[in-house]
Amino acid sequence: MTIYAALGAVEQGFVYGIMVIGVYLTxxxxxxxxxxxxxxxxxxxxxxxxxxxxxxxxxxxxxFALAGGFMAGMVTAFLNTKFKILxxxxxxxxxxxxxxxxxxxxxxxxxxxxGQTTVFxxxxxxxxxxxxxxxxxxxxxxxxxxxxxxxxxxxxxxQAILATGDNPQMIRSxxxxxxxxxxxxxxxxxxxxxxxxxxxxxxxxxxxxxxGIGTIVAGLASVIIGETVFGCKTMPRxxxxxxxxxxxxxxxxxxxxxxxxxxxRFNPSDLNLITALLVIGALITPNLKKRLIxx
Amino acid sequence: MIRLDNIVxxxxxxxxxxxxxxxxxxxxxxxxxxITVIGSxxxxxxxxxxxxxxxxxxxxxxxTIAGHDVTGWPEHKRAGLISxxxxxxxxxxxxxxxxxxxxxxxxxxxxxxxxxxxxxxxDRQHFREELQKLGLGxxxxxxxxxxxxxxxxxxxxxxxxATMIKPEVLLLDEHIAALxxxxxxxxxxxxxxxxxxQKLTTLMITHNMKHAISFGNRLIMLHQGKILLDxxxxxxxxxxxxxxxxxxxxxxxxxxxxxSLLLN
Numbered sequence: 001m002t003i004y005a006a007l008g009a010v011e012q013g014f015v016y017g018i019m020v021i022g023v024y025l026t027x028x029x030x031x032x033x034x035x036x037x038x039x040x041x042x043x044x045x046x047x048x049x050x051x052x053x054x055x056x057x058x059x060x061x062x063x064f065a066l067a068g069g070f071m072a073g074m075v076t077a078f079l080n081t082k083f084k085i086l087x088x089x090x091x092x093x094x095x096x097x098x099x100x101x102x103x104x105x106x107x108x109x110x111x112x113x114x115g116q117t118t119v120f121x122x123x124x125x126x127x128x129x130x131x132x133x134x135x136x137x138x139x140x141x142x143x144x145x146x147x148x149x150x151x152x153x154x155x156x157x158x159q160a161i162l163a164t165g166d167n168p169q170m171i172r173s174x175x176x177x178x179x180x181x182x183x184x185x186x187x188x189x190x191x192x193x194x195x196x197x198x199x200x201x202x203x204x205x206x207x208x209x210x211x212g213i214g215t216i217v218a219g220l221a222s223v224i225i226g227e228t229v230f231g232c233k234t235m236p237r238x239x240x241x242x243x244x245x246x247x248x249x250x251x252x253x254x255x256x257x258x259x260x261x262x263x264x265r266f267n268p269s270d271l272n273l274i275t276a277l278l279v280i281g282a283l284i285t286p287n288l289k290k291r292l293i294x295x
Numbered sequence: 296m297i298r299l300d301n302i303v304x305x306x307x308x309x310x311x312x313x314x315x316x317x318x319x320x321x322x323x324x325x326x327x328x329x330i331t332v333i334g335s336x337x338x339x340x341x342x343x344x345x346x347x348x349x350x351x352x353x354x355x356x357x358x359t360i361a362g363h364d365v366t367g368w369p370e371h372k373r374a375g376l377i378s379x380x381x382x383x384x385x386x387x388x389x390x391x392x393x394x395x396x397x398x399x400x401x402x403x404x405x406x407x408x409x410x411x412x413x414x415x416x417x418d419r420q421h422f423r424e425e426l427q428k429l430g431l432g433x434x435x436x437x438x439x440x441x442x443x444x445x446x447x448x449x450x451x452x453x454x455x456x457a458t459m460i461k462p463e464v465l466l467l468d469e470h471i472a473a474l475x476x477x478x479x480x481x482x483x484x485x486x487x488x489x490x491x492x493q494k495l496t497t498l499m500i501t502h503n504m505k506h507a508i509s510f511g512n513r514l515i516m517l518h519q520g521k522i523l524l525d526x527x528x529x530x531x532x533x534x535x536x537x538x539x540x541x542x543x544x545x546x547x548x549x550x551x552x553x554x555s556l557l558l559n
Binding site: 152154156157158159160163166169172173177178 | 378391396408
């Protein structure tokens with residue numbers, strides 16, 4: 001793996017790490033497996049791209065993307081809490097609906113950002129080379145999101161979110177409306193996923209309706225790798241591990257794609273297989289460790 | 296003061312599994328009453344407490360707590376008036392949160408939760424003092440996760456958390472039933488101390504007739520969703536376990552007699 005490939009992987013790890021933080025919030029904290037993210041990632045990309053092409057400041061476009069993702073998450077959580085639709089099913093329904101909505105937003109399957117000003121221009125204008133601009137912007141955003149989420153979960157409201165995932169009966173009898181908390185939490189999670197999508201779109205110069213496919217799998221893979229490698233004893237540590245897990249995941253993918261065994265090479269289309277193997281590996285390692293120690 | 300007027304509750308109404316859980320319950324609980332609640336399994340004791348707490352709504356009737364008609368209030372809205380301790384010690388606390396985080400959560404019972412720090416520095420000293428009263432050494436474990444505590448320790452913590460903000464009524468749903476005898480005694484003494492100290496209005500479900508007699512100033516016996524017995528002050532003080540058992544079996548005996556009449 002070249003240094004450029006490694007830098008690229010870290011960069012991807014940061015930007016998708018924002019998505020992984022969102023996935024951690026629903027999947028682990030709220031115990032709410034949420035597939036909406038496959039739709040809210042391209043939603044954020046679409047909103048941001050359309051906003052930029054209609055002349056809105058690229059930084060402002062990120063707020064719109066965040067808000068759009070938040071609303072998508074709220075819809076899923078609303079279907080689940082108010083109408084008692086199973087969380088997985090509710091999120092699949094929103095995800096499917098978002099496919100059509102995203103195409104409506106973009107008036108087509110994709111929007112190009114060629115020649116448009118993006119958040120990266122604000123860095124390259126300072127004279128920083130383009131291949132570091134991504135790393136700088138993505139790293140800054142990821143660390144900002146990480147710090148904010150850790151701060152937020154330490155507040156009175158954030159503690160109520162943690163308790164809702166941990167013991168809903170208890171926190172209800174302490175006066176918290178768990179439905180509202182779930183709607184807020186899933187909304188927040190999808191807001192982050194959409195923000196991640198918006199940054200990806202600005203970086204690669206286009207938003208595409210298909211760019212969200214497999215988001216949840218990559219997210220879960222990163223979460224599980226993070227937990228296995230870096231641990232999750234305390235809440236701040238767990239979120240740091242999720243972000244680092246995202247970086248490790250992207251590095252592992254880059255490494256696998258660069259490997260050669262004689263005439264055999266991995267194709268980008270083998271990515272799903274590699275991801276599945278990575279997750280399986282991460283899931284069975286603790287189990288294997290235990291067995292080895294017992295012997 | 297708490298008033299229950301003509302509370303009726305069916306489960307699975309209209310199906311073969313229909314249960315008539317509360318049959319026209321009328322109950323007035325005065326301020327400072329410590330009521331022990333007894334009755335056989337399925338008598339409606341837990342249903343009664345759940346109904347007051349808002350776990351579900353009654354089919355008809357009215358519930359008033361401290362002047363508020365709370366009949367249509369959801370559980371979380373009633374939480375400002377009510378504290379509960381459950382039979383299962385795991386239900387009262389958050390296992391993956393620390394002791395201080397749990398206590399801070401309870402310290403905001405029924406209040407708005409905003410963006411201030413969840414655990415505030417000024418609260419820690421107060422938490423430590425409260426925990427010290429338990430005499431379990433928990434005051435030195437503020438940063439430990441509650442999941443590491445034993446069932447008894449968790450139930451003691453739950454009792455403390457339930458009464459950090461004085462509730463209009465404290466509901467104890469067989470809160471010592473899942474503990475070993477020694478721990479159960481410890482929790483029971485703690486309960487007695489807190490209830491007397493804060494003059495709390497309390498409903499305590501128990502299966503132990505001795506406890507039902509020796510604790511509180513009032514005793515009610517439920518049977519098939521009705522209040523069969525309601526003893527106050529002197530009547531309750533003079534009660535023996537034998538009397539109570541007799542009353543208990545008479546209640547069930549009548550039913551048997553009725554059945555045999557029907558069958559004949």
